[in-house]
Amino acid sequence: MQKQLLLGDEAIAQGAIDAGLSGIYAYPGTPSTEITQYVIDSKEAKEKGIVATWTANEKTSAEAALGVSYAGKRAMVCMKHVGLNVAADAFINSSITGANGGIIFVVADDPSMHSSQNEQDSRFYGKFAMIPILEPADQQEAYDMVHHAFDLSEKYQIPVMLRITTRLAHSRAGVARKTSKEQNQLKLPDNLKQFILLPAIARKQYKTLLNNQPHFENEAENSQFNIYTDGKNKSMGIIACGLAYNYLMENYPDRNIPYPVLKVSQYPAPKKQIEKLYNECESILVLEEGYPLVEELLRGMLNHGKEIKGRLDGTIPRDGELNPVIVGTALGFKAPVIRDIPSLVSGRPPSLCKGCPHIDSFFGLNEALEKYGKGRVFSDIGCYTLGALAPYDAINTCVDMGASITMAKGAADAGLTPSVAVIGDSTFTHSGITGLLDAVNDKSNITVVILDNATTGMTGGQPSSAVGKIEDICKGIGVEEEHIRILKPLPKKHEENLKIFEEEIAYEGVSVIIPRRECIQTLNKRMRDKFKAKQKAEAAGK
Amino acid sequence: MKKDIILAGVGGQGILSIASIIGYAAVQTDLYLKQAEVHGMSQRGGDVQSNLRLSDKPIASDLIPHGKADMILSVEPMESLRYLPFLSPEGWLVTNTKPFINIPEYPAEEDIMAEIKKLPQHVALDAESIATKLGTVKAANIVMLGAASPFLGLDYDKLKEAISFFFGRKGKDLVDLNLKALEAGREFTRKNMN
Ligand SMILES: Cc1ncc(C[n+]2csc(CCOP(=O)(O)OP(=O)(O)O)c2C)c(N)n1
Ligand code: SF4
Numbered sequence: 001m002q003k004q005l006l007l008g009d010e011a012i013a014q015g016a017i018d019a020g021l022s023g024i025y026a027y028p029g030t031p032s033t034e035i036t037q038y039v040i041d042s043k044e045a046k047e048k049g050i051v052a053t054w055t056a057n058e059k060t061s062a063e064a065a066l067g068v069s070y071a072g073k074r075a076m077v078c079m080k081h082v083g084l085n086v087a088a089d090a091f092i093n094s095s096i097t098g099a100n101g102g103i104i105f106v107v108a109d110d111p112s113m114h115s116s117q118n119e120q121d122s123r124f125y126g127k128f129a130m131i132p133i134l135e136p137a138d139q140q141e142a143y144d145m146v147h148h149a150f151d152l153s154e155k156y157q158i159p160v161m162l163r164i165t166t167r168l169a170h171s172r173a174g175v176a177r178k179t180s181k182e183q184n185q186l187k188l189p190d191n192l193k194q195f196i197l198l199p200a201i202a203r204k205q206y207k208t209l210l211n212n213q214p215h216f217e218n219e220a221e222n223s224q225f226n227i228y229t230d231g232k233n234k235s236m237g238i239i240a241c242g243l244a245y246n247y248l249m250e251n252y253p254d255r256n257i258p259y260p261v262l263k264v265s266q267y268p269a270p271k272k273q274i275e276k277l278y279n280e281c282e283s284i285l286v287l288e289e290g291y292p293l294v295e296e297l298l299r300g301m302l303n304h305g306k307e308i309k310g311r312l313d314g315t316i317p318r319d320g321e322l323n324p325v326i327v328g329t330a331l332g333f334k335a336p337v338i339r340d341i342p343s344l345v346s347g348r349p350p351s352l353c354k355g356c357p358h359i360d361s362f363f364g365l366n367e368a369l370e371k372y373g374k375g376r377v378f379s380d381i382g383c384y385t386l387g388a389l390a391p392y393d394a395i396n397t398c399v400d401m402g403a404s405i406t407m408a409k410g411a412a413d414a415g416l417t418p419s420v421a422v423i424g425d426s427t428f429t430h431s432g433i434t435g436l437l438d439a440v441n442d443k444s445n446i447t448v449v450i451l452d453n454a455t456t457g458m459t460g461g462q463p464s465s466a467v468g469k470i471e472d473i474c475k476g477i478g479v480e481e482e483h484i485r486i487l488k489p490l491p492k493k494h495e496e497n498l499k500i501f502e503e504e505i506a507y508e509g510v511s512v513i514i515p516r517r518e519c520i521q522t523l524n525k526r527m528r529d530k531f532k533a534k535q536k537a538e539a540a541g542k
Numbered sequence: 543m544k545k546d547i548i549l550a551g552v553g554g555q556g557i558l559s560i561a562s563i564i565g566y567a568a569v570q571t572d573l574y575l576k577q578a579e580v581h582g583m584s585q586r587g588g589d590v591q592s593n594l595r596l597s598d599k600p601i602a603s604d605l606i607p608h609g610k611a612d613m614i615l616s617v618e619p620m621e622s623l624r625y626l627p628f629l630s631p632e633g634w635l636v637t638n639t640k641p642f643i644n645i646p647e648y649p650a651e652e653d654i655m656a657e658i659k660k661l662p663q664h665v666a667l668d669a670e671s672i673a674t675k676l677g678t679v680k681a682a683n684i685v686m687l688g689a690a691s692p693f694l695g696l697d698y699d700k701l702k703e704a705i706s707f708f709f710g711r712k713g714k715d716l717v718d719l720n721l722k723a724l725e726a727g728r729e730f731t732r733k734n735m736n
Contacts, residue, residue, distance in 0.1 A: 005565055005575065030582030115582030171578040171593075171604035172565065249602035324607035336609030339626040342657045344649040346620075348552065350588035351644065383586065390646075459582070 003174030008164055011139040011175045012078075012106055013038035015146030020181035022073035022101070023051040025061035027430065028459035029080030030115035031169035032108035036078050037462070048183065054456075056465045057401075057430040058083035062090035062105070069103040069159075070195055072187030074150050078106040081120050082400065086431070088125070091159075095129040096197055096205050098157040100189040102150035106162045108169050111290055111321035115166075117381070117400065119319065121290035123267065126161040130209055132216050133161045133267040134225065135242035139173040141225060141265065147178060152219065156212055165289050167321065168243055213268070221272045225265035228273045233258040236309075237281030239274065239294055240264070244287035247327040269294050278306065285330060286310035289322050351386055357453050357517035358384045360489035360497070361422075362394040364515075365449060368501035369420070376416055380404040380432075382424035383457040383519075395422055402431025408446045409439045418505045421448045426456040426464040433473060439510050440478040447505050448512045450474075453519040461522040474512045483511035490517065543573070544599070545695045546606040548625045549592040550616035552642045553585040557617060559708075560687050561592050567696050567704040568596045578604040587644050589621055596695065615690045617669070617683060618642045619654045635664040636690045636731070638682065640671075665689055667730045673723055681723035688727025692735075698728070 006014060013035045016024060026036035039045045039052040051068075055061040058079045068075035077087070084091060084107050091105060107122040126133035134149055136142040142164065149160040193201055220226060238257070240248045241264045249255060260281060262273050278284060278298070283306055286295040295310040309315040315330045316322070329335055352359055361384075369376065379385060379395035380403060387394040397407055408421035423432050428450050439446055450470055456462040466473075474484050485504055487497045497515070504511040547564070551557040561577055568575045578593040593606045608627050613634045616622030622637035629635060637658060641651060658666055669685040684705065691701055705724060709717045 003569075005569060005577075007579075034581070114580070167578055167604045170581050171576055173576045173601075173604075174569070174574065243604075246602045246604065250607065323605050324603045328607070336607065337631075338609045339629060341626055342623050344620075344653050344657065345623050346645060346647045346649065348587075348589040348621075348645055350553065350586035353586065386586065460585075 003176050005172050006139055006143075006175045007034055007170060007172050008136070008139050008142050008168035009034035009108070009170070010038045011143040012146055012162065012164070013042070014175070014177065015143040016074075016076050016104070017042060017045050017048070017050065018177055018180040019147045019150050020074050020183045021045075021050055021076055022183045023065065023068040024076045024078065025053060025055050025064045026078040027055055027058045027061055027083060028456055028462045029058075029083050029108075030459060031110060031164075031166040032078045032080045032083070032106065033459050033462070034169070035076075035106060037460075054462050054465070058087040059090055062087040062094070065103055066090060066094050066097070069099045069101045070189065071101065072189075073101040073184045075101060075103045076106060077103070079108070080116065081107055081109040081122050082117060083107070084122055084125055086401070091125065092129050093197060094159045095131050095209055096202055097195045098205065098208070099153050099159050100157065100187070100194070101184050102153035103159045104146065104149045104153065104162050105159055106164070109163065109165045109290055111165055117398070119290070121293060122161065122163050123290065123293050126163065126267065127293070129159075129161075130213060131158055131161060132219065133163055135163045135265050135267070136168060136225075137242055137245040137263065137265055139168070139171070139175050142168065143175045143177070145225065145265075148225075156215060158209070158212065163242070165243055165321065217268050217271060220266045220268055220270040223266040223270070225263075226270045226273065227263045228276070229257070229261045229263075231257055231259040231261065234260065234281045236283050236285055237277040238262070239277065239284060239286045239288075241286075241288040241294060243289045244322055244327065247322050247324045248287060248331075250324040251328045251331055251333060264294065269297060274298070281306075283307040283309060285315065287316070287322065287327055287330070349389060351389065352383060353520050355520045356383065357489040357515060357519070358387060358451055359392070360491060360494065360517075361449065361451055361515040362387045362392040364489070364494060364497040364501050365420070365422070366392065366394050367498055368505055372418060372505075376411070376418065377420045377422055378404045378408040378411065379422040380424060380427045381458070382427055382451075384422060384424055384451050387422070401427050402435055405432050405435035405439060405446070405448055408448070409435065409442070409444045412444045412446050413442070417445045417508075419446050420505065421446060423448065423450055424457070425450060425452040425454065425466040425470060428470065429464070429466040429473075433477065436474065436479070436510070436512075437477045443509055445508050446510055447507070448510070450512060450514045452514050452516040453522075454516075455519045455522045457519045457521065461519060461525065470514055479510055479512050483507055483509065484514070485512070486514045486516055488517055489515040543695050544597040545595070545613070546611045547594040547596075547690075547694070548606060548611045548614045548628050549594060550614060550621040550625055551590060551618050552621060552644065553588050553590045555617050555642065556683055557590060557592055560615070560617075560683050561594055563687060563701070563704045563708055564594060564596075564694065564696070566707060567700040570700055570703065571696060573598055574601050576601045576604050589624060591625060613690060613693050615686060617686055619651070619658065619666070620649060623654065623657055633663065634693045635661050636686070636693070637664070637666050638669040638686055639666050640668055640682075665731050665734060667727070667734070669727065672726050672730070676722050676726060677719055681720055684720045684723040685727040688724035688729075689731045691724065691728050692731050
């Protein structure tokens with residue numbers, strides 16, 4: 001079969017479709033979004049009856065996937081690294097319940113924070129949950145590993161983590177497909193108490209997890225993805241994890257590396273091979289994308305052994321993603337002579353689209369708050385976070401999804417009034433509702449602005465769970481009806497809107513303002529699609 | 543054969559469509575390909591680039607090493623300069639001259655041109671006006687692809703086939719227009735290679 005050009009994300013999606021997937025669930029988040037999007041768009045997946053859907057947040061995704069696994073079928077749940085913080089409760093406990101049908105947690109990390117708040121390394125979560133982790137080096141491995149991960153998951157009845165990073169997620173290469181597998185039949189767990197984590201059962205299941213650890217180690221030591229290549233020069237041994245392996249190879253165009261190399265793509269880290277490398281070489285260089293996980297294991301706290309080079313001793317920068325030159329320098333190659341960026345080149349930060357509804361909301365809010373002074377707008381994550389930049393300079397916080405409402409409440413509790421929360425519609429249903437309930441219950445003096453652009457804009461316009469439901473949700477959790485105000489953010493309505501902002505900010509209690517106008521990008525796309533459909537219909541009619 | 547190309551522009555300018563066309567032609571030529579893209583935050587009008595690597599041997603890294611790019615192909619003049627640390631000493635810089643100004647402190651155009659002209663190997667053209675003359679400004683990216691075509695190491699016919707493949711669904715007129723745009727860009731480079 002001819003190879004298909006696929007993004008790393010798409011290779012995982014196609015791998016899942018071919019490996020007998022029954023359900024995939026996700027909340028969008030760069031760089032993981034394209035996995036689920038691919039399955040949603042796939043005709044093949046539709047024909048096979050695969051359920052592919054966006055959920056309210058990562059925790060609900062993870063739990064739905066676990067339900068699929070309970071029913072004996074294969075499930076995948078995808079998220080960006082910080083999404084795993086949200087899904088962590090489900091994730092960690094699923095290692096105790098174990099799986100029935102195979103279940104894969106795909107987690108996409110973002111070292112260098114191209115589109116994220118931090119660069120946390122999800123392998124630590126995998127280790128914490130004591131489950132096997134797979135870390136592909138390239139798109140083909142990403143595809144192949146999905147099959148392997150499902151098999152592993154079913155063999156040991158354990159969730160498996162597939163960890164990728166931005167570069168692999170968003171880089172295309174040719175991928176060869178395997179023959180496709182049928183979906184599992186519906187099949188209840190053999191032990192109907194497997195998923196009841198009452199202490200007495202959980203203790204037993206936890207022991208099973210502990211007893212499985214040597215098996216997981218054994219699997220890693222015999223994994224086709226962990227490869228030991230000997231080299232004559234034993235002054236240094238190299239451990240290259242996942243994507244780092246490519247940067248290592250890039251530095252040896254003829255593919256002849258003088259040093260022994262251990263490629264690690266399946267965890268727990270393969271002890272047998274690491275021990276051999278350590279015993280045979282005078283020093284060890286550890287190349288890993290993310291935090292120094294393997295490096296820390298090797299070093300221990302006191303580092304009384306051989307020299308271990310990596311992120312902790314400064315051989316490689318402590319933060320940021322790797323690249324061929326960083327790895328080359330660590331290998332002792334001279335850094336290339338390069339041209340500088342001319343000083344006239346100025347930064348070009350991202351900005352809100354022309355005509356974006358958020359712009360009008362920020363202008364209204366800014367003016368309404370002028371008399372109170374700056375520093376009281378708690379915001380959240382989405383396109384509207386760009387309101388932090390000039391010319392808006394409109395928000396003061398962005399921490400984690402949902403934190404706008406709860407931080408505004410805390411600040412109001414502490415005496416900062418008025419205090420305002422600015423949150424997107426999708427973020428509101430992701431994690432904002434419970435915070436608003438807290439504020440209502442405590443009658444906190446906050447104004448919550450829910451920017452309703454009818455989509456999840458930041459990640460490319462996925463549907464928002466909030467559409468058509470926001471007022472009802474607010475009413476339902478007890479916000480007074482007369483303090484739920486809807487406005488249309490448009491320049492010509494500025495004065496009218498300003499008045500609403502002023503009134504509700506002045507109100508001492510919980511008030512909600514919903515500026516409602518569709519995202520320009522999704523609007524344009526809808527119009528284009530409509531136009532195309534019309535053209536097609538006309539052509540057919542001729 | 544090995545070509546490492548940095549595609550540069552501003553989010554929304556459609557550099558990925560250029561990448562797809564080159565990618566298609568490369569695959570039809572049985573070349574290996576890796577193409578790292580930028581998705582997410584920067585797509586909102588920020589600077590974006592794509593690392594496109596073609597080779598007749600398997601490619602290791604998704605990223606082009608500093609100082610190793612054979613070409614920077616940019617649809618925006620200031621953006622073409624942002625990636626100079628990646629350009630190899632013998633590499634070509636092929637850029638559109640029409641600025642995309644969405645920031646307050648955009649440098650003076652003549653200063654940008656002066657920097658571009660400092661490079662031993664460059665091609666700079668106003669792809670917008672060439673495309674407009676042909677019938678639509680939308681073909682500017684294909685003009686740029688045409689201007690880059692002599693340095694791609696790909697058979698020109700394969701590129702033309704790729705254009706036909708990509709625009710085929712939209713009708714013969716659009717295919718012809720884009721083939722003309724490709725040719726116009728290529729012609730410019732032939733006449734103006736310094
Ligand atoms: C836990 C978590 N999940 C996902 C993301 C990625 N993410 C950031 S903002 C956003 C969507 C925001 O949508 P919305 O609140 O509607 O605002 P918009 O972008 O449409 O303005 C997503 C999915 C994240 N940062 N954190
Ligand atoms: S994508 Fe939509 S919500 Fe985001 S900045 Fe553009 S118009 Fe605004």
